[in-house]
Amino acid sequence: xxxxxxxxxxxxxxxxxxxxxxxxxxxxxxxxxxxxxxxxxxxxxxxxxxxxxxxxxxxxxxxxxxxxxxxxxxxxxxxxxxxxxxxxxxxxxxxx
Numbered sequence: 001x002x003x004x005x006x007x008x009x010x011x012x013x014x015x016x017x018x019x020x021x022x023x024x025x026x027x028x029x030x031x032x033x034x035x036x037x038x039x040x041x042x043x044x045x046x047x048x049x050x051x052x053x054x055x056x057x058x059x060x061x062x063x064x065x066x067x068x069x070x071x072x073x074x075x076x077x078x079x080x081x082x083x084x085x086x087x088x089x090x091x092x093x094x095x096x
Contacts, residue, residue, distance in 0.1 A: 005081060008068065012075050028072050036073040043069045 015025040028036055043066040050062040074080065 005067065009071050009081050012071050016075055025072060033076050036069065036076055039069045040073050
C-alpha cells in the first residue's frame with residue numbers, strides 16, 4: 001500500500017491524464033506552470049505564518065496545502081517523488 005504522498009501523487013497524475021470537470025487540480029494544470037509555482041510560494045509563506053503564530057491544527061493544514069501544491073508543480077515539471085527520494089538517498093549516503 002503506498003503512503004499518502006505517493007497516493008496523492010498518483011491522483012494528481014491521474015487528473016492530468018484524465019481531466020475531471022470541476023477538479024481544482026485540473027484548474028491548476030490549465031492555469032499553467034507559472035500559477036503552480038506561484039501557489040507553492042504562497043503556501044510556503046502561509047506555512048511560515050502558521051509556524052510563527054498559529055496552532056498545531058493550522059500548521060498541519062498549511063503544510064498539507066504546501067505538499068499538495070508542490071506535488072502539482074512537480075507533475076508539471078515531470079518530477080516524481082521517486083526522483084526526490086533518490087536525491088535525498090544520495091545526499092544521506094554521501095554519494096556525491
